[in-house]
Amino acid sequence: MIEIKGVSHRFGRTRALDDVSLDIGEGEFSALLGPSGCGKTTLLRVLAGFETPDAGKVTLDGEDLLSVPPHRRPVNLMFQSFALFPHMSVERNVAYGLERERLPRREIRERVDAVLDTVGLTAYARRRPHELSGGQRQRVALARAIVKRPRLLLLDEPLSALDKQVRAEMQLELKRLQHEVGITFLVVTHDQEEAMSLADRIAVMNAGRIEQTDAPVTLYERPRTAFVAGFVGANNLFPGPDGITAVRPESIRICEGDGDGDPDAGGGRLTGTVVDVSFHGGTSHLAVRVPDLDRPVLVAVQGPSRVISGQQVSLSWPPDAAVHVPASTPVSPIEGEEP
Structure with a gap:
């Protein structure tokens, strides 16, 4: 569905992306895994339209994606901070993007009700973000992202703000949601356990490059570079x-x-x-x-x-x-x- 080919980008003299190529399949749960500063968030921002690469191309179903402005791309980005509106209720937060598109009220209501049911927040529809737990706020952010039915959902360190127990619960929730709604997910994380438990395929990044892309078990058992062998799981x-x-x-x-x-x-x-x-x-x-x-x-x-x-x-x-x-x-x- 998504083809990233030869993408490079710099910030001044800093190389953020160096000839990156990656394919993402329809309905796939993919992960970009790597240490801080490896370029994974920059690649996410290129897909979202917040950065324009210096070289390379990105296509969606064979069509150029880089020429499409961010607000017209069938791509949604869920921020690490959740970025909820504190003065709005849960249902208003979820409905906001649809209201901006001027959809009919009845359609907005139906879609918001359906997505709140999917994420298990129907009973919390009238509450405001400060009345929710961290895990519940994360579900609101997810609901707001998927209610617009994007082809591709980008998640930037989506579980980093949660404590260990809630993070483990939300890993299961993310996998369930991804299969249920059928949207292609791409998650960025530096947490190896998170990537291994969530993704169908993982692309390991280092210094702006992709070192290896494989299924989690293959990545763990058969690393192809010294960096992957040392970064993914404990190794001698x-x-x-x-x-x-x-x-x-x-x-x-x-x-x-x-x-x-x-x-x-x-x-x-x-x-x-x-x-x-x-x-x-x-x-x-x-x-x-x-x-x-x-x-x-x-x-x-x-x-x-x-x-x-x-x-x-x-x-x-x-x-x-x-x-x-x-x-x-x-x-x-x-x-x-x-x-």
Whole structure:
């Protein structure tokens, strides 16, 4: 549905987007994932029409989108702050965009009633934003965004203002809403767990570029660059002559002693000292200091750990648990700046 091809953009000497290409399918829930300053919000603003790229093209159903003014694009943006009108009731907030389009009152009423029912806020229609919880305000913002029936809904860090429990509930709510209303969603987030739980496909961004686009499981199990391997989930990165070997903490087996006879040792074997053990309910996280490695090896085991800090252990992993990725290519410096 959306094709982004070769899009680049700068703010002065700062490179925000660097030859970005990405496809977004009809009805897809996609995510842009990356650290602060990687360009993901700038790309969102290009789609919304708030930024005009220096190069590249964006099409919707094959038609040029960049030439369409923001208010005429079938695209809606839900802001991180929710941006609700404090003096208006919930139903007036939701109806505002439709009223601006001068739709018939009956149609406005029907569409507002329907969307409030969808997000579970019918009983709160007459309340004002300050009378709602954070999760309820977020639902109002969502209702206001989807009531206009956009082809594409852009969500900029939509859950960052919520506490952990409400955020987990709203992740489920967002997925339910997206499937129910059938609108294509594109969410921007720096939260890996959020992206992995929400999206059908994730595009990982770094320094204005897309490093990899894949389904969450593929992205986690088979990263294609060193940045993705290190950014998506916890990972152990072992440098080698031809690149980097990545092994997830849950794939590493730990045993006391030298590990002789361990059937998993064919993939790799290290010996080190446990420097930290922490219990996280269903799993224990261990950090093992290994000679000649810059950082401790991370290990995740089910339940409480049997080993303690200071203990000598042997680590191993099966061959198919190791993923080999090329070393990162340095990003060329921007003209006029120091490398």
